[in-house]
Amino acid sequence: MFEIVLILIAPLVGGLMHGSQRVIRARMQNRQGPPLLQPFYDMYKLMDKRAFIVHPYHTILGILHFLTLWLVVALIILGTNLLYVIFLHLLATVFIVLAGFSVKSVFSHLGANRELLSLLAYEPIFIFLATGFYLFFGTYDISVIRENSTAIMTLPLLFIAFLLTIPLKLKLSPFDACEAHQEIVGGVEVEYSGVYFEFLYMAKWLEYIFVFSLLTLFAGDSILFAIALVAVVFLVANIVDNSTARVNIQETVKFLLIWGFGLSILNIIGLSFV
């Protein structure tokens, strides 16, 4: 029962995180910034607007992206197979990439292509993350990982590698080339408007939940440690976001493949010597 409530409020929690992120960013720049509930105001406003669409397929794929992502988050909360969750997340990405490619819009195509390339950067690390937990716990089940003590001492390099993917997944600097707000006008989301844009907007909130719920796996059964981990990482991600410039997508992929994936492989190889 508790899980179902958690699944239902997951987008709302993500929205709060997005709102607090905007507040933190404003405070770091020494300004007042929007209210904490700003993402929800945006959401209500988007519902109120008249929507334009380019063609139905584009819209449907966007909605399916949101639904699949919600499903992914739900499966994580229910504590199912980690590797499977990562593959289902791939399906969600595929929906949004196809949506981006389905319209004759140059920014949408650029964004979708960068989305595909970023898949090359983070997907291997995610799969190795699953492998790392599998080797440590002997199972992919998230519920088992949550019931045991923390694995962070055995998987330190994988933890670092996973931290590197967070800016990429949350579209934060320095790895925000996929969205690149003023450069390619938001990438794949450029052609959405009104209530249909809201689905993508909420999908962005769900990405927060997805990433941070994967992060809590490193904390094991300790809830306090999990909260501390999320808080610290959230803060650090925002500091990095505010203090770095955007790197282009090639550099992003190169950096994450060499450092992120390299560290993951080292960690996995290291496991066999322990």
Add this chain to the structure above:
Amino acid sequence: MSSIVFLIFAPFILSIFIPLMSLKIRNFVVITSVISLATVAVNTTFSSAVSFNIPHYIHEVLVALDIFLLLYFLHRGRVQNSTLVSILAIVQLVLYAIVLNLSSAQDGLDIVVDGLSIMMYLIINIVGGLIIIYALEYIEHEDISAKKKNIFIAMLLFFIGVMNALVSANSIELFFLLFELTTLCSYILIGFRADEVATQNSIKALWMNQIGGVAILLALIFSITSYETIYFSELISKVDNTFLIPITLLIVAALVKGASLPFQSWLLGAMVAPTPVSAILHSATMVKIAPFLILKLSPAFTPFVSITLSLFGAFVFLVASVMALNKDFFKEVLGLSTIALLALMISLAAYGTPEATTAAMILLCFHAVSKALLFLQAGILEKNYHLKYISDIDSLINIAPKTLFFIMVGFASLTLPPFGAFVAKFLAITAISDQILNNPLNAIVLALLVLGSVVLAILYFKVTSKLFTKEVFQNFSKEKLAWKYFIPSFALFLLLVAGVLFMIDLKTIKVYELVVPTLLLVATPLLFKYATFKNTPRSKEYNCGEKDEFIVSTHYYEIAPKYLKLFSYIAIAFIVVLQVGGLF
């Protein structure tokens, strides 16, 4: 036993008579025979393992046939001025003479049908049969004489017969003959259009595949001298860990047929042939010999051979997928992804653990179905819309929605849940992870596998990007497909769907994990059809207020040619290491 004999001999006999038939009779005969072949193949799954001996006098005929075949290759080499072909033919003749000299009449089972063979029967006869039905329509659009069209169909049927025999052969000597016969079939089919490029590529396919023949003969000689047997089953049970050379040589033969890295050019050259040939080479027949042979031999592998071969397979998997990223020719993209996936199957089969073997077998089945489906669509694009290059294909969704649907299903089935290839990858990751603690090199295999599969996913969706782009207001026209085009495609699609049900039966993955993505994927086309958003206004795409139309193109990612050469050298180094490992 009778069903096996039917599977092997019916295609041979039919292929002799088909050239004499008129169009209508031919189509009728071919369709009924294909259906009966498929039915018999399905029937074999219910029978227990069969094994029997070939009568002595047939042996004599087969030896004569073998010598005749090699002489024919020698002749072609001289006619086409290809010294490589001639030399390899002579080498094979000499080696074959040695083999005949060494081998005395032995007691053993020439034909053994086990579970693996039955699985191959299913792939060969069902997928291959559907491709032949498709070829009936396709070949009518070729600009050649009616007799040549008949010969084409007959060759395809003959190929199926050879493959059926090959997967049931237990005697290596017989296997060699059938191996050479598949080489002959591919040589004739690739060179079918008889223009300059076709001839050149067919010669290339001939000499490369003959390397495989030489490897088999050498393996046979070593096997006879060291282990006194010409049978697979006895060789595998007798083989000594310190002298594995017959096995490693047979692996080389498999790699040649599987078009693994140093040998990839023959399969890419096969693109010049009519599309049903590519389809049948890539999905049901020829290249599937590679994983089949590795699966058959894997019980005899030492840990060294096993890990080397897995590393090699994973390496080729990644390299071939990366190579496909800058290709524009639709069939070439499909071809390179075939090479990649075959290498993955080889890599998995080399482990020999139950999970890895299951993964390899699932991949083998579903790769055949998906690739056949994709190649059939490539042929339809070529014949109906005159589209060969991805850069020429614009907004396919408007002109050919059915074809696009099948292409999308084909690509999705190679990467996404709930299809077979996904389950195979899922199993593969688990199987390799299990081995990591024994040998850290497996982590490298896993890394290559993961990277390769992501690159393949990028490749597939990069290609679809070009096809899927749609105008704002342009309703799709009704696409008319000839039934001989539509039925095979639809049947392959149904096979993929049935595969999902089969996966549920397999119990390696939980039911809801298959049902959930299935629902999503079923919902997508339904929503496309019925959700029209009637009340929502349409607006133009955002283009900074400019009026220019955006011309859609795809991204290409090139790797420098010097690396390609390096990759070939690395691949050759792997093979040499494998042989050295076999010797000691």
Add this chain to the structure above:
Amino acid sequence: MFDLKKYRKKSPWILHYNAGSCNGCDIEILASLAPKYDLERFGVLNTGNPKQSDVFLVTGPVTFRSRERLVELYTQMPSPKVVIAVGSCTCSGGVFRDMYNVEDGIDNYIPVDVYVPGCASSPELIIDGVVKALEILEQKSKEIELPKKLFGTIKEEEGVLNLREMALSVAQKSEQINAQKSEQNEN
């Protein structure tokens, strides 16, 4: 169901377009979005994408070549929307009034809700203008508002409003007007 209208005010997203301005007003607009004046405290985001914007901030006197873009961006914004003309030249043509290549203010082409004077307008004025526009935004209906000059009707195709065609026809219309003008000049 609670009234969604009041949230329009809390989250105005801005599209900024320069219709041939000298960049003076653009600098002031960016200044008002930047930390010192911090328009974001009203929930303002500079989206750069008409499809997700509510407030259209236009600077410049509308040069001949920019008017089609102006109208196209305007039609791509979903209703309800408000247009703010920032700076003297945007309101009336300013120092460029009656020049051969200038269209004398954007209200010849699109309906303007708030006029912000000044050459260049100061950030305080711009913020005041935006806040004023938000009140208007709250009152607006969701009916599609048409641009004024270049065309009249919205095309319907299979019962679906086709704004795409509408935007495309701007070019044809302006060509017709050009032709008429040149004919008159010859006469």
